[in-house]
Amino acid sequence: NAGVTQTPKFQVLKTGQSMTLQCAQDMNHEYMSWYRQDPGMGLRLIHYSVGAGITDQGEVPNGYNVSRSTTEDFPLRLLSAAPSQTSVYFCASSYSRPGLAGRYEQYFGPGTRLTVT
């Protein structure tokens, strides 16, 4: 299994540009999420999904859109990039169905380092 994969690893955008961060997992996990990690702030949840066709907002959703058309993929879209969105972005996945003996640990991808100038 490749686990959770993210592309690209690095990206530089200019203010106002749009882009999509890709995330895929091959573990058949129902739950997927996006976090951003900033110095001194810890990991903060942006959006999450509990299955194909279902998404919801996390703690810091403004400026980001998501969709989940398949179990495997969960892309994150920046509609109009701003310098405040300079950060490292992590995608994670886990089981969420009850009856799995609590196997809810989330597995993280390697991250995308985004700089907005």
Added chain:
Amino acid sequence: EDQVTQSPEALRLQEGESSSLNCSYTVSGLRGLFWYRQDPGKGPEFLFTLYSAGEEKEKERLKATLTKKESFLHITAPKPEDSATYLCAVRPGGSQGNLIFGKGTKLSVKP
């Protein structure tokens, strides 16, 4: 409000010098406490899940314990390769999977 606080922010140890990292939490209906290790430039790597007070789990030189208000990550005879940032996270009751993370403890082990 659900909250996770980790201490200390940074810890410097000599090789072989055992110590503990603390994770205190306030959460409505804990459905799991998770420890992760994060190396520079990489994603968090899962270490342990604890679900109920009194539970303990071990992996090599690491041992995680859980009480009703806090968790400890004990590091016995650490080696330089244990240097990393250790993250603690909780899954609140009613959560569909969302985790609340602490800010982490940066551990440095000198030879």
